[in-house]
Ligand SMILES: *[C@@H]1O[C@H](CO)[C@@H](O)[C@H](O)[C@H]1NC(C)=O
Ligand SMILES: *[C@@H]1O[C@H](CO)[C@@H](O)[C@H](O)[C@H]1NC(C)=O
Ligand SMILES: *[C@@H]1O[C@H](CO)[C@@H](O)[C@H](O)[C@H]1NC(C)=O
Ligand SMILES: *[C@@H]1O[C@H](CO)[C@@H](O)[C@H](O)[C@H]1NC(C)=O
Ligand SMILES: *[C@@H]1O[C@H](CO)[C@@H](O)[C@H](O)[C@H]1NC(C)=O
Ligand SMILES: *[C@@H]1O[C@H](CO)[C@@H](O)[C@H](O)[C@H]1NC(C)=O
Ligand SMILES: *[C@@H]1O[C@H](CO)[C@@H](O)[C@H](O)[C@H]1NC(C)=O
């Protein structure tokens with residue numbers, strides 16, 4: 001058969017697949033991602049991989065899935081499961097332990113390619129869960145011993161296996177056991193996905209080069225401190241490999257393209273490579289007028305691009321491979337201070353980490369829009385760091401963080417296989433054998449190579465709850481150094497121990513993970529505000545009622561408030577300490593009163609959650625320059641893998657709630673905060689440059705709106721520091737509940753920088769510190785806020801208007817909302833929500849300047865809200881609820 005005829009037959013046979021007649025790659029330096037697969041269980045397909053991996057097999061009955069797709073993600077994509085139903089109540093329990101997920105799954109794709117002389121084709125993987133066998137055109141390319149681990153990235157030379165025309169790539173992904181495999185587990189965060197994340201969750205690439213190939217460029221600069229260098233010297237490093245059986249002369253040339261105001265620089269170097277040789281090369285360039293990258297809030301995020309070509313010198317220069325890398329110029333350092341706490345600095349300024357822990361999607365689906373909203377929320381929340389505990393993501397994730405100025409504290413996950421070293425019996429994983437160290441090495445090399453140039457990276461934690469043994473530490477450190485990792489390498493996220501090579505981690509993991517009262521954070525034990533807390537929070541994050549209804553049955557909702565000690569499938573797993581809400585509910589019921597309905601329960605949760613996150617971030621901020629400084633806090637956690645009831649600042653549907661706005665207040669750049677423990681007011685400053693005269697007003701009233709005390713203080717602010725202002729007078733005069741309003745005013749600028757209201761009981765929460773567990777500290781006496789249940793209703797007028805500036809064409813709508821209390825009493829915990837009146841659903845990606853606000857009698861407050869969409873297309877509706885608000889619907893545009 002001639003080629004054309006063969007092609008015709010094949011295209012008929014393959015008409016139902018998406019095999020392309022267009023070559024996947026055709027020129028040197030070209031990289032292509034396999035954009036989709038036919039997926040099938042190995043139990044349904046005949047177990048004959050050498051035949052199935054030949055082109056021309058009819059796979060029209062297989063599932064068609066995207067290029068990055070775990071088995072479960074693929075089954076959802078094909079409608080085998082419906083996400084709405086799967087996540088509802090405990091439906092997903094039906095999938096657990098199904099035999100089909102204990103078998104391998106096959107991913108298969110055909111592509112065309114026309115190999116030519118002196119051209120080489122490489123297959124590049126970035127991790128397949130849990131491990132995989134790779135076949136091409138009937139030949140076994142990699143065994144599952146080679147291609148192991150969710151982060152195991154490898155290269156395979158396909159050149160001698162390819163044919164002109166259609167070729168077939170077949171990958172068998174083996175089932176995952178978190179105790180045996182280097183996979184991506186969720187521990188006790190949520191139920192395990194039925195497939196344990198098995199499958200091709202990351203890109204598989206096909207790369208064509210000439211005789212010489214180049215690895216992604218790594219970037220090292222000599223920049224250390226803002227203002228200290230005129231020029232920045234940059235060293236670009238890459239591995240170049242000669243695939244040809246003869247010596248080649250290589251010239252690497254290119255350009256470093258600077259952002260606006262920076263100069264470009266040319267790069268150039270020549271090298272000789274022996275047959276089969278691989279070598280690390282470095283090329284230097286001086287960058288004039290360097291533009292420095294800053295974390296969000298401290299400055300801009302200028303990005304450089306370096307483009308480089310590897311040319312082979314024969315009679316003329318022939319392109320062999322090319323590479324593009326973006327990078328930013330910044331410097332990160334960390335040290336363990338005299339209190340044995342880790343402190344970070346960026347560009348020479350001490351950097352207090354205020355962050356939260358990230359969760360990937362339960363099925364490892366990666367939607368760039370969703371991720372972009374998550375990171376944008378972090379910026380809106382005033383958080384500066386996202387911690388990845390073993391949930392390293394795709395390159396787009398780091399690109400977004402680079403653009404937004406969000407720091408990323410990456411690292412390996414706790415427990416399971418990842419921490420199964422001899423001395424660690426908390427991890428039930430299968431202890432590491434010799435071959436496991438090589439999987440760890442490949443994983444570390446791959447992730448370090450991918451992250452190295454991103455300015456958003458803050459450091460890498462090679463252990464989480466436990467520290468790596470000396471051998472593993474050596475493997476990780478070697479791999480990181482091989483990839484020119486010039487950022488902090490930290491032994492673990494806890495103080496349990498450390499390998500010699502890395503020294504103490506300086507990070508504490510002493511809880512809490514479950515509810516503690518607001519004054520906890522002002523203590524001096526456990527997770528209270530001192531040192532670096534790598535994962536801690538009061539276990540809050542209850543979604544609002546309309547989100548709860550999306551994933552809980554009426555029976556689940558009834559149980560939630562009527563049976564406060566019951567566990568829930570939407571909490572942590574049923575073997576976890578966090579399966580139930582007993583500790584949380586006990587505090588809630590005692591402090592806010594026994595709920596009278598699900599709506600009442602959720603309202604009280606929001607108030608408690610708001611108090612909890614605000615106090616945590618305020619206490620860490622207030623003590624940023626204390627005798628024993630609070631150097632960082634990672635809130636446990638930012639978001640959830642699926643619809644969940646706790647450990648989040650916004651819910652699975654990306655709806656912010658009480659825990660979100662408590663955080664947003666607590667992290668304000670310039671802020672005044674109330675110390676619940678000693679009744680003092682603190683001035684907080686996170687900025688590098690804002691200076692000037694400030695005025696602080698302190699007002700305390702009772703539930704009738706009657707003044708208990710008031711004070712006004714003039715002060716000046718200092719950068720990156722906090723200071724005590726004075727005690728609040730009259731806390732002891734509160735009868736039942738008092739309201740404390742703190743306002744920070746810029747005198748010259750004539751504007752309020754921060755305004756914030758607390759509801760306070762004269763009876764403090766009393767903590768029993770000696771009885772602390774790893775997840776909570778018991779409370780022996782609770783504050784009494786039950787008066788909030790019987791406040792006189794307030795009358796609040798709400799009006800909306802467009803601000804004066806034109807916003808057409810931006811894709812966003814901004815509105816100004818004015819709240820005005822018409823009553824003589826405070827209007828408490830007013831929550832505003834934008835709904836789409838057509839289907840009564842909440843708008844997504846809505847940014848409020850503030851929310852859940854409490855108004856003083858007669859007070860007027862202006863809030864801003866922006867959301868995606870033009871006002872002309874979306875007729876939105878504002879819903880207003882509150883602790884003592886009479887009505888709840890209003891539209892007034
Ligand atoms: C492929 O198989 C499907 C049934 O699974 C069949 O309907 C289709 O005709 C087959 N295609 C070819 C080209 O044989
Ligand atoms: C999934 O199920 C929900 C609820 O039963 C239904 O409304 C929705 O249309 C389904 N989605 C798909 C894609 O079938
Ligand atoms: C997932 O991993 C757990 C161990 O963490 C194991 O018990 C379970 O059987 C695995 N599930 C599948 C489908 O293999
Ligand atoms: C940067 O490179 C220039 C030459 O390009 C050299 O003179 C200078 O000393 C270098 N700076 C540092 C800090 O190494
Ligand atoms: C490298 O040099 C070649 C030939 O001079 C040129 O065509 C190419 O654009 C250069 N590459 C880069 C990245 O500047
Ligand atoms: C810091 O840790 C070392 C042991 O690593 C210990 O000897 C020292 O007392 C600790 N210092 C403080 C202030 O706790
Ligand atoms: C705990 O959850 C697992 C997995 O969903 C389930 O098989 C088991 O029956 C549950 N155990 C209890 C006591 O509910």
Ligand SMILES: *[C@@H]1O[C@H](CO)[C@@H](O)[C@H](O)[C@H]1NC(C)=O
Pocket residue numbers: 670671683684685686687688689690691692694716717718719720
């Ligand atoms: C915060 O510090 C900056 C930096 O100098 C200063 O300009 C600003 O006034 C300070 N603000 C407060 C509230 O301390």
Ligand SMILES: CC(=O)N[C@H]1CO[C@H](CO)[C@@H](O)[C@@H]1O
Pocket residue numbers: 820821822823824825857858859
């Ligand atoms: C500014 C304002 O409108 N204040 C009103 C607050 O409510 C009382 C009624 O309780 C009015 O008398 C005030 O005018």
